[in-house]
Amino acid sequence: MSTGEAIVDRKTRAADWTRFAFPTWWHYDVLRGLEHLRRAAVVPDARAAEALALVRSRRDAEGRWSLDVLHPGPMLVELDAGPGQPSRWLTLRALRVLDWWDRGRAGAD
Numbered sequence: 001m002s003t004g005e006a007i008v009d010r011k012t013r014a015a016d017w018t019r020f021a022f023p024t025w026w027h028y029d030v031l032r033g034l035e036h037l038r039r040a041a042v043v044p045d046a047r048a049a050e051a052l053a054l055v056r057s058r059r060d061a062e063g064r065w066s067l068d069v070l071h072p073g074p075m076l077v078e079l080d081a082g083p084g085q086p087s088r089w090l091t092l093r094a095l096r097v098l099d100w101w102d103r104g105r106a107g108a109d
Helices: 030-039 046-057 088-105
Strands: none
Touching: 030 046, 030 088, 046 088
């Protein structure tokens, strides 16, 4: 049964699905789920609206998205400044998802 609430990690008591990371490694979040839909060329519909609203709400005044969490893993090159800082990779991913959504929903409303 679904409550409509974000899944909470039992260990950290945090809603990990709402925390954006790059690289994601094997972790999953709302943005990654939306990326899967985009890459599968799914036509956007209202079922993803809440997830899209979360992505939009995380955009800062300069139009960028910040890294929430850095999952452990072998990084040969540092890609971003770290958690709490704007991430060019998250921004790219979010902009691609928003473009997919906006193009797909343009004729639906």
